Amino acid sequence: MKKGKQPYYFNDRKLGEFEAEKCPECKEVFFTEEASDKIDKTAKDMGLWGLRLEGKLGYSGNSLIVRVPKKIAEFLNFKEGQKVSIHPEGKGKLAVEA
Numbered sequence: 001m002k003k004g005k006q007p008y009y010f011n012d013r014k015l016g017e018f019e020a021e022k023c024p025e026c027k028e029v030f031f032t033e034e035a036s037d038k039i040d041k042t043a044k045d046m047g048l049w050g051l052r053l054e055g056k057l058g059y060s061g062n063s064l065i066v067r068v069p070k071k072i073a074e075f076l077n078f079k080e081g082q083k084v085s086i087h088p089e090g091k092g093k094l095a096v097e098a
């Protein structure tokens, strides 16, 4: 494990650089407990806290539907009827971009 500061991103916003350990092989980053507390505090200060919510997938015809909680939609300024681009972002991750 290699110690050092690593950037932390929430969506595409960089919250800062925080103390972490990085695995030289798989490049996975593990933030220290102290850093995690700082990340939480920074996210709260930036008004980003509570934007990670549980959702559920469902089908409507041939399309998979995911509901975006109001809080997240407002944060992203997403409006009903707005055109968005949808694409997978790696495995198990879906991106919706305005």
Ligand SMILES: [Zn+2]
Pocket (backbone or CB within 6 Å): 023, 024, 025, 026, 027, 028
């Ligand atoms: Zn590893």
